[in-house]
Amino acid sequence: MIEYSKKTNLLERTEFTYPLQDVAEPNLFRNLFPYDEVPKIAFNHRHVPINMPEEIWITDTTFRDGQQSREPFKTDQIVRIYDYLHQLGGENGLIRQSEFFLYSKKDRDAVYKCLERGYSFPEVTSWIRASKQDFELVKSIGIQETGVLVSCSDYHIFYKLKMTRREAVDHYLGIIKSCIEIGIKPRCHLEDITRADFYGFVVPFVNELMKLMEETKMPVKIRACDTMGYGISFPGVVMPRSVQGIIYGLHHHAGVPSGLLEWHGHNDFYRAVQNASTAWLYGCSGVNATMFGIGERTGNTPIEAMVFEYAQLRGTLDGMDTRIITEIGEYFTKELGFNMPSRTPFVGKNFNVTRAGIHADGLLKNEEIYNIFDTEKFLNRPVVVAVTKTSGISGVAHWINAYYGLTGDKMLDKQHPLVLAVKSWVDQEYEEGREVAIAEEELTRIISEKSREMNISFVK
Known part of the structure; x- marks a missing residue:
């Protein structure tokens, strides 16, 4: 049967006959699925x-x-x-x-x-x-x-x-x-x-x-x-x-x-x-x-x-x-004890975390450079920079601003005394042989200590 399709504006065959093929032996498509080899992707x-x-x-x-x-x-x-x-x-x-x-x-x-x-x-x-x-x-x-x-x-x-x-x-x-x-x-x-x-x-x-x-x-x-x-x-x-x-x-x-x-x-x-x-x-x-x-x-x-x-x-x-x-x-x-891989898109602990210093510098200037979209708006997850030996001073500044929610005029730039003090502590940690990233608890402790010394009151 041939009918006019309003969807394609063409005459199309609308009736196709595909009878059941009741085969005696199973068709296992061994050319595509040889069990002792990796499956094949073939094209026609x-x-x-x-x-x-x-x-x-x-x-x-x-x-x-x-x-x-x-x-x-x-x-x-x-x-x-x-x-x-x-x-x-x-x-x-x-x-x-x-x-x-x-x-x-x-x-x-x-x-x-x-x-x-x-x-x-x-x-x-x-x-x-x-x-x-x-x-x-x-x-x-x-x-x-x-x-x-x-x-x-x-x-x-x-x-x-x-x-x-x-x-x-x-x-x-x-x-x-x-x-x-x-x-x-x-x-x-x-x-x-x-x-x-x-x-x-x-x-x-x-x-x-x-x-x-x-x-x-x-x-x-x-x-x-x-x-x-x-x-x-x-x-x-x-x-x-x-x-x-x-x-x-x-x-x-x-x-x-x-x-x-x-x-x-x-x-x-x-x-x-x-x-x-x-x-x-x-x-x-x-x-x-x-x-x-x-x-x-x-x-x-x-x-x-x-x-x-x-x-x-x-x-x-x-x-x-x-x-x-x-x-x-x-x-x-x-609540369920689910082990969420840290790099799982949208939900993993590190899905919008960067560790590279050059990336951190870009994020500090404009987060659109290295963030997939406004993750804070859509997922309540502001972009984060992990502090490691490669994060640089931009990474430290970005971490402080993101963690404490500092925006606009309240943001700390790379030359702020608190940023410099925290960066100095981070450098000392890695000079003494540290290899792993700085944990959140460590950073908040050091920031709290340094902010008290400098009489800075934004810390939670």
């Missing part, structure tokens, strides 16, 4: 168009995938983090949903308490075993949507499920139909999509899901899961590793609306953020992520990263309150 130079949806958003899996990588959260901790997600998402609810386990009483108690908050966003959704009994549990709690695992690579179909592709499709469709019969919206997690036979299994299977949606009038969400982090965002990469190829194919060939498409990525090859942004660009409305990227193995796409990706792509935060990110980071480290 086929390109698909950018297709940014009208609306894009973030969904949360901190309490599901994130919780699988750490000691389980306590009920009150889940509720507190859920409150933070609500604040971070802002008035427009750009953190659209959050998914929860329902297996234990603790999990269910947390769900009840979060539902009692009455927030429109993030919507509370679940992730359960694919059984009618569990679907009934979802409905009894009052949740409207649940995730259902529908693994789609031959690695899973043949080796984990011990099924053929046809058996897997029939099994999955039966599960989804049971979910819909109960009145629950299914969110189909296409596990391991970046190692799946996209046109031989994924597209024909998702076509069946879209037919089921049309018949039942129940929305069926498709989550493309880059379970092993194999996704590649380079233009012209061969399937099934091409992120844009997957999203284009699900949207164009399988007929999934952008609003029902969601990307779920892992960071095994350092590509989680890049791949998630690419999914947005090529037609996927939802990006699934966790706070600080916590998740099994190398972790998931970090929510805070996608907040700033959204702002860069849209030119606005659309009401998201990025200052909450710093509060959440402090809660995770102080």
Whole structure:
């Protein structure tokens, strides 16, 4: 069938036939994934168009995938983090949903308490075993949507499920139909999509899901899961590793609306953020992520990263309150004992700290020279210069001004007597063999001593 597309103003073929290829042996794409070698990135130079949806958003899996990588959260901790997600998402609810386990009483108690908050966003959704009994549990709690695992690579179909592709499709469709019969919206997690036979299994299977949606009038969400982090965002990469190829194919060939498409990525090859942004660009409305990227193995796409990706792509935060990110980071480290790597973007202790003397001199003149943006405005984190043997006098001056909040006429320049006195003490420390940076406690002690000697009263 050929129809005129109002989107592209072109005649386009709208009907594509991709029958299920019920192969006798699994297709493991050994040319791309030789287990005894590093995976290969191959190109066929086929390109698909950018297709940014009208609306894009973030969904949360901190309490599901994130919780699988750490000691389980306590009920009150889940509720507190859920409150933070609500604040971070802002008035427009750009953190659209959050998914929860329902297996234990603790999990269910947390769900009840979060539902009692009455927030429109993030919507509370679940992730359960694919059984009618569990679907009934979802409905009894009052949740409207649940995730259902529908693994789609031959690695899973043949080796984990011990099924053929046809058996897997029939099994999955039966599960989804049971979910819909109960009145629950299914969110189909296409596990391991970046190692799946996209046109031989994924597209024909998702076509069946879209037919089921049309018949039942129940929305069926498709989550493309880059379970092993194999996704590649380079233009012209061969399937099934091409992120844009997957999203284009699900949207164009399988007929999934952008609003029902969601990307779920892992960071095994350092590509989680890049791949998630690419999914947005090529037609996927939802990006699934966790706070600080916590998740099994190398972790998931970090929510805070996608907040700033959204702002860069849209030119606005659309009401998201990025200052909450710093509060959440402090809660995770102080209350949950989370070991936040010091160089983690936006939240690590040293993410906007410089140690180089020449950089410190530039920051003292104008912080825009060496700071990514106004980190004090967006994250309540003023730019900081660590004091080391290479910081120089500019670094000492900048540290004092930043730590004590001295601005305008109150700022101390490089020739201020207090700055010179502190720099002299720092130099002496390193002349005596010190190697490590000067700790905050040491600096505040010395500054306090020197300021008393000089009768300077700004010190806290």
